[in-house]
Amino acid sequence: MKKVLIxxxxxxxxxxxxxxxxxxADSFIAADGGANIAQNFNTLPDVVIGDLDSYEPLANEPYEVISRPDQEHNDLEKALTYARKKGGTHIHILGATGHRLDQTLKNLSVLKQFNSSFQSLVMKDNFGETQLIAPSYKTELPIGTTISLFPLSGSVTNVTTKGLKYPLTNESLTNGVRDGSSNEVVEQTVHITYKKGDLLLFVRR
Structure with missing residues (x-):
């Protein structure tokens, strides 16, 4: 197991x-300007990767800097491709939300693109954690925790939940029609199952 922070x-x-x-983390990757944020935390990444349009280099650059100037992929995609190549298995992503909404939506799309490449792929911010979950998913959460379920693309079918205040039983969640926003944990063990689709889970921390 290799844990990677991006x-x-x-x-x-x-x-x-x-x-x-x-x-x-076993390894720390800064996606382009993420290196600037790391410097504010008095921490240096193992590698900086991206098109480097927002990266502010240090005088000596005591880490590897990899320029990937192509515009067909964003900096998170480039960082995840690098993490996969280096054998990363469990990926935690910070700084991928906020600011421009289009970039946040793109990064959520990237979760789907790379989800099968790793044992776990979780996007975190100051409000909570977001990840795509498997068709049969179980987790332990404190009672009272707010969680939300969203279909990432199209519909998610036969969704069933246990341990939530507003349970679902073989129901469909569809973009623009119905989602599972702002539910509440009422039992410590939460079970979520579904049949088809891409189901995004947000857990408020």
Missing amino acids: LCNGCPPSRALFHDNFAQ
Whole structure:
């Protein structure tokens, strides 16, 4: 198992959130301007990768800098491709939300693109954690936790939940029609199952 932290150039995480994830990581990748945020935390990445349009280099650059100027892929895609090549298995992404909405939506799309490449792929910010979940998913959460379920693309069919205040039983969630926003954990163990689709889980922390 290799844990990789990727820091993007979106809304910066809190110092506590950053250092908690940094302490658990085996490798730290800065996606372009994410390196600038790392410097504010007095921390250096192992590698900086991206088109480098927002990266502010240090005088000596005591880490590897990889220029990927193509505009067909964003900096998070480039960082995840690098992490996959280097054998990363569990990926935590910070700084991928906030600021421009179009970039946040793009990064959510990237979750789908790379989800099958890793054992876990989680996007975190100062409000919570977001990930695509498997068709049969179980987790332990404190009672009272707010969670939301969203179909990432099209519809998610036969969604059934246990342990939530507003349960679903073989129901469909469809973009623009119905989602599972702002539910509440009422049992410590939460089960979520579905048949087809891409189901995004947000857990408020």
